[in-house]
Amino acid sequence: MKILILGIGNILFGDEGIGVHLSNYLKANYSFAPSDPANPVELEIVDGGTLAQMLIPLITSYDRVLILDCVSVDDAQIGDVYAFDFDNIPHIITWAGSAHEVEMLQTLRLVEINGDLPPVHIIGIVPEVIGEDTAFSLSENVKQGAKLMESQAIAYLAQNGITATKIANRDLQEIANLSFRGF
Template identity: 35%
Template structure:
């Protein structure tokens, strides 16, 4: 049986840099897949990414991509195309992703890999949540591109919920663009009362 993974990469603490992780959480909350696939929050995994690239037959990797284009532009890239982008590796995790993609074939089998890259607007401020530029059309374009990739490899999917990216991020991380979830406010108040 084929092993298929959707891997979200990025640091959720720096706005748009979290889009890969937010995408995986969005898919977990809103879709079911047949046969099952793995939805992987890889965060800033670095060398650990190589294990996924070795062990899986197909990987769809979602990340920011630092290229000179309009914020919110969405790219579908092969590993070879990603390696050819001289301007790509501007953040620490982008460097690690590129290194893993280039090293993995040298150390064994590599998954059929597609990279969905999104040009960020802000990755220089510390806040959980997407900018308005990425939150609407670009985010939905990423989801649509992932579903096309799943069609290509024969995976069926069904939408079971209609939670927004904001609702999903609030549920999983307790905050979105400065707003706290009710649960997080309750927990924070409880901690303060104990002090």
């Protein structure tokens, strides 16, 4: 089985880049291995940025996809985390906080219509800063919520046959400051 963690967001706009920053954080701080060596599972972590439809060939080449992103949610607090399967998006999720999110939602629907969409799980957080001024800094509420996103991502991987081992303790803001370089 092949699993993709896809970090989505625009790293130039603070909290809007949390999906990319968190995917880079996972790369920097964890090593990953199949839970059962007799049942190999491959994992790739990719910075999907704001590429949306350009990601279709990548998405369709995996058996499962975990998307890390920010989401808009009716009556939610900044830093609230929501985890859901793409085929069961809660009605309170509008997923329209920025241009990339609308494009990502449309991209997933397009792949689904074509019958090529693997099971997709989304872990999203309500951001504070979206597209106002160029900034790499993350709000305190999003940094706190990202801890829950991290634990949910690790739990998702464990449910799908991957053991995560913490190998470093680099700070999420440090990672965000360097995300433009890639990991």
